[in-house]
Amino acid sequence: MELKLEVVVIPVADVDRALAFYTGIGFRQDADFRTDRGLRVVQVTPPGSEASIIFGEQLTTAAPGSVQGLHLVTADVAGARRELADLGVEISELWHDADGIFHWAGEQNRLPGAHPDTDSYGTFASFADPDGNSWTIQQVVTRAPGR
Incomplete structure (x- = not known):
């Protein structure tokens, strides 16, 4: 079996602020999708990485800022x-x-x-x-x- 870590979902309070922060430090913006039912998915990738992070609206019940390490x-x-x-x-x-x-x-x-x-x-x-x-x-x- 081959498995690769592709995405980690992180909880944020303000999606646009998070997007500005991550792209401002050089992460590549890969996606920013919205549905008419309120789902928003933003994907960014660190420079040189094969794995990305995703944040947005309606993606996780975790508290903003709770991902550590x-x-x-x-x-x-x-x-x-x-x-x-x-x-x-x-x-x-x-x-x-x-x-x-x-x-x-x-x-x-x-x-x-x-x-x-x-x-x-x-x-x-x-x-x-x-x-x-x-x-x-x-x-x-x-x-x-x-x-």
Whole structure:
């Protein structure tokens, strides 16, 4: 069986504000469909990604801002952080987890700066959209075998 993650639905309070935020940080707008019964589906895709996010009206009962821990991967987290900051995004400084593997929920167990021992999987920066849905950018220069 082959399965690929294609779309993640995120809850937002204001669809147009979310669309402006995501396209403003470089996500490609793929769709904005409306039905006469009040359904609105907006799809945007991060630069270089095969997976997209969808938000809109009548798509989810989840509270706006309740999605936490969405991950974006880049080979240059410092550069991506700088670009987002230049676009006006409130984004954390670079950080790594004290345990050295992935990271805890929230800001627990964070240490400032890049991971001192690896350039892949250990360094992060984080930000949130206007509703509080949280994103983590993870640096991966060399992928683990099989990835």
